[in-house]
Amino acid sequence: MPRFLKILARNLLKGPSTEAFPFKEAFTPPRYRGKVVMNPNLCVGCGICTHVCPGGAIMMKESEDQNGYYFMVWHNTCAFCGSCRHYCPVKAISLSQDWHNAHYQSEKYRMVEHHFVPYLHCSSCGAHIRRLPPALAARIYSHSSVDPATIIRLCPDCRQLATAKREGEVHESSPAPQQP
Amino acid sequence: MGFLSKIAVRSPWLYRINAGSCNGCDVELATTAFIPRFDVERLGCKYCGSPRHADIVFITGPLTLRVKDQALRVWNEIPEPKITIAVGVCPVSGGVFRGGHSIEGPVDRYIPVDINVPGCPPRPQAIMEGVILARELWLRRLEKLEAGGGERRAALS
Ligand code: SF4
Ligand code: SF4
Ligand code: SF4
Numbered sequence: 001m002p003r004f005l006k007i008l009a010r011n012l013l014k015g016p017s018t019e020a021f022p023f024k025e026a027f028t029p030p031r032y033r034g035k036v037v038m039n040p041n042l043c044v045g046c047g048i049c050t051h052v053c054p055g056g057a058i059m060m061k062e063s064e065d066q067n068g069y070y071f072m073v074w075h076n077t078c079a080f081c082g083s084c085r086h087y088c089p090v091k092a093i094s095l096s097q098d099w100h101n102a103h104y105q106s107e108k109y110r111m112v113e114h115h116f117v118p119y120l121h122c123s124s125c126g127a128h129i130r131r132l133p134p135a136l137a138a139r140i141y142s143h144s145s146v147d148p149a150t151i152i153r154l155c156p157d158c159r160q161l162a163t164a165k166r167e168g169e170v171h172e173s174s175p176a177p178q179q180p
Numbered sequence: 181m182g183f184l185s186k187i188a189v190r191s192p193w194l195y196r197i198n199a200g201s202c203n204g205c206d207v208e209l210a211t212t213a214f215i216p217r218f219d220v221e222r223l224g225c226k227y228c229g230s231p232r233h234a235d236i237v238f239i240t241g242p243l244t245l246r247v248k249d250q251a252l253r254v255w256n257e258i259p260e261p262k263i264t265i266a267v268g269v270c271p272v273s274g275g276v277f278r279g280g281h282s283i284e285g286p287v288d289r290y291i292p293v294d295i296n297v298p299g300c301p302p303r304p305q306a307i308m309e310g311v312i313l314a315r316e317l318w319l320r321r322l323e324k325l326e327a328g329g330g331e332r333r334a335a336l337s
Contacts, residue, residue: 018219019305022312026305054276055269055300077273079300102297102310104317105288108272111298 033080034098036073040115042092045069045130049084049093058084066128068118075101075111090136122155124162129155191224192318194311195234195258199251199287201241205268205301209238212304212311225311231257236314238307239293242270242277243285255291261321263314265295267307272296 019026028034036057050058057078061070073093084093103111119128137148146166151159196209212218213227228234231254243251255264269275271287278286287293294317297310 017216018222019217021218021305022223022308032303056278074273076296076298077269077275077278078298079269079276081300099299099303099306100309101299101302101306102295102313104295104313105293108288108296 028097028099030097032097032099033082033095035075035096035101036078036080036084036093036113037096038071038073038093038113038115040071040092040117042090042133043071043115043117044090044092044132044136045117046089048087048089052083052087053078054081054083055079063116066119068116071113071115071117073113074109075113076108090133120153122158123150123153124158125155127155127157190319190322191226192235192263192315193228193233194220194225194236194238195228195231196238196240197231197251197254198247199239199241199271199285200244200247201268201270205240205270208301208304208307209240209267212307218304218308220308220311223308223311223315225315231255232259234258234262235318236263236265236311238265238267239271239287239291240267241285242274242280242283243287243290245282245284248284248290252290261318261325263294263318263321264291265297265310265314266293267297267310268302269298269300272298275300 045060047060050060055077057074059070059072059074061072062068063070080095082095085091085095101111117131120131121127122129132152134148134152137152141148141151146163151162154162194213196206198206213220213225225236231237237255237258239251239255241247266272266287270277271285271293274280274283274285277283284290295310295314297306299306302310
């Protein structure tokens with residue numbers, strides 16, 4: 001049999017190598033790095049993601065009424081590198097499998113992942129504090145006897161005070177700061 | 181002529197301008213067009229070698245100072261109605277090069293961009309989605325031109 005007939009038969013058996021996309025859904029590998037998604041219930045507002053982002057795609061800004069902060073990822077400058085996911089200490093930010101990025105110019109500035117993360121209020125003095133998720137608090141205080149559930153509701157100042165009181169380091173001689 | 185152009189499925193020709201790209205996006209563009217796995221020719225599209233034959237133009241790269249004049253000159257050679265697709269985050273916003281001393285972009289400071297396909301680089305399927313959007317837009321513009329009568333067509337040709 002001539003060689004080209006063999007090749008022809010083989011190719012006929014193999015079927016087309018062209019993907020059915022765009023007429024059918026395309027295959028996306030499970031670890032594909034698509035659009036960035038952020039979980040506002042986990043973010044602690046540390047800003048590490050903003051610091052490591054090579055595209056400068058992440059912006060964190062305090063809201064006008066100072067009750068929380070806006071968290072924005074602009075997908076039109078994101079390089080989908082995954083650095084933010086790698087460095088986020090609480091795994092609040094991750095990359096989805098969504099790669100459907102093509103859009104009209106009129107939508108250019110709407111390609112954002114936008115969240116508002118409200119501050120919590122210190123249960124002792126009422127000051128604004130950034131959230132500390134219970135899981136992270138449990139990790140931080142795993143070696144101490146402190147109850148993480150109460151400590152995460154205090155601002156850093158009140159936390160200090162509480163610790164000082166607990167450790168019995170407040171001497172009678174020095175004027176002990178009173179809790180407001 | 182009118183009847184023929186109605187029944188004929190229009191096939192836009194593609195052209196590619198590299199405005200200082202790192203070549204990542206250009207490789208993806210080549211992949212989209214030239215390997216059978218993605219095969220953009222199924223959509224009736226075909227790469228052409230001359231800007232004067234093109235209907236849809238891809239721009240990659242952040243428009244560096246060095247290449248700006250040449251890129252704009254080539255873009256101006258493309259006849260109207262043309263559709264401009266910015267491929268990659270570089271032309272759309274400057275991407276990782278934004279703020280560099282030799283970056284003149286984003287491209288839409290100089291060129292009216294129609295479609296953006298962000299990604300660094302975007303995967304071939306995303307580029308194909310951009311081509312589909314561009315083709316629809318192009319057909320709409322052609323229809324509008326035809327409805328507008330010979331006067332505008334003469335002005336544009
Ligand atoms: S994936 Fe990379 S470029 Fe995109 S937001 Fe995260 S760190 Fe920035
Ligand atoms: S997303 Fe993660 S890294 Fe970014 S500010 Fe929130 S907790 Fe920090
Ligand atoms: S978007 Fe990324 S891959 Fe494309 S040219 Fe720019 S740096 Fe290169």
